[in-house]
Amino acid sequence: MSEPPAAIEVSRLVKSYGGVMAVHDISFTVARGEIVGFLGPNGAGKSTTMRILTGYLPATSGSVLICGLPVATQPGEIKRRIGYMPENNPLPDDMRVSEYMYFRGRLKEIPRRKLGPRIDEVLEICDLKRVRHKIIGQLSKGYRQRVGIAEAILAEPPVIIMDEPTIGLDPHQILIVRDLIASLRGRMTVIISSHILPEIEMTCDRVLIINQGRVVAQGTPAHLRREIFGHSSYQLELAGDPATLTAALAAVDDSFHVSAVGEPDPAGFRRITVTTHREGELGESLLAALLARNFRVRSLSRDNPTLEDVFLAATRRSWDVVAPPPKETSPPADAQPGPNPDLSP
């Protein structure tokens, strides 16, 4: 028995709408049980890609395999394997929550016998028990979002695709949704798109950033930081002779260099930014080396670019360089982080 196929395999996916390329040659793979965040500015092609994954929209070219099955030729089988929550979460306003769940459960071919207990379970998970007899049109935004999420996980599909599930939720509800998604880890493959980047960073194993219909970066958040920024940087506030600083830095690591030097303040301290291609934590040895050379150090901190910075840098890079398709066909672990000095934030 060979290894089970990846949950989602997209290769060279292209979608054009009347001459406009919405999705331009996207390839990526999502392993089973993985939670992947889908990031991109508005109009980047996220929703289009998700709709193609569900079989709702046909692709112009390229192939999509869900659990090893091609979406284009077996849409019926694919739809049994996915739970989908579209953008803006459209729901019928004139149904009760429990009625809607029952209807959707029947459409998703859950046997009648199992449907009742499963609906109870899902409503419990999504904290919807109190509103199960309410009419959906009268529910608040937070409840509506959770009805959408409950519906997506109702049939326990192996792949769940959610287009901005946390939009419009308050922090408490976001927390619930985050825990909910995290509880699916390992059992179901989840793709979520979101604009709330810390959200994605906390929930997702891996992030795909797309812009103008192309994958501009993909990998774990830490990997992306390396790939996009290509270095770690440290902020220093120190007093001493700047001319000897380079030698002090070289003693710690060859690739250290000074990237910015500020003006000295009245006490003689200046803010200095130093960068290195090394990944590991060098703060302690840096501090020791500086003190050994009689620098007076007032502060030292390592810059930790947030996913926001990564996102902005990655999308900015793709605006600047639209030509070469990113090397997304190779798995992220193999991708070589390289120096990219032009992309310093």
Add this chain to the structure above:
Amino acid sequence: MKHFPTLLSHELRMLLVSPATYVAATLFLGFMGLIFTKILEIYSGAAQETSPALVYFQLFWLPACVMVPLLTMKCLAEERRLGTIETLLTTPVTTTEVVLAKFSAAYVLYVTLWSSTIGFFYILKKFSGDARFLDSGPLLGGYLFIAVSGLFFVAIGVFASSVTSNQSVAGIIGCVALASLILGGNALSDSSWLEQGLLRPIKSIVDYAHVFSHRDDFTRGVIDSRHVIFYLSGTVLSLIFSILSVEAKLLHA
């Protein structure tokens, strides 16, 4: 077709909980009742040669042109406007099942409303004590005509709803399409200029599609298979176009 019963029962339920259904039903029954009262007044004034049922069905076109678009305009247009068509079509249902369920639900409602008017004739018979008023031939033929032609009319309404995401536009398209089929056909078949040489084939098409003459045949008890085939093929064609229209909107979304 596995999901058809689920979809149909959902659609019927949605129709039954919607206030619009009751408004339409009340208006329809009120209007038909008014027509029926008028007919009775005429019949009580002077003896008539034809059965009241014959006269009653002569005005079928008014509810057909107004009621059918009201019943069908919402079905696909609203799903598309709300975006629920996306959640619907990402479950294992096919477009065909969705369109057929919408069509069947609207048709069931249309036929139910019409069949409730049988009560008028029953009341008449009960209170007049005259069995002739419940003349079964024209009555049966008339209701059969309503049932058969209703298939096509409702299918046209569903098609109108499938081409747009705006309910009112769907309603207007449906109304105009039905009026041109029913009333336009009638006007054309009366016009003599179609008799001339080259236009004669058009004339024969117009005659074939002349809804009023179909109604006359049905109420006279003549059930011509050509008429039945006309309505059935029209229904199938309209439904196929509705399915294609829903799918084309996805292709060119």
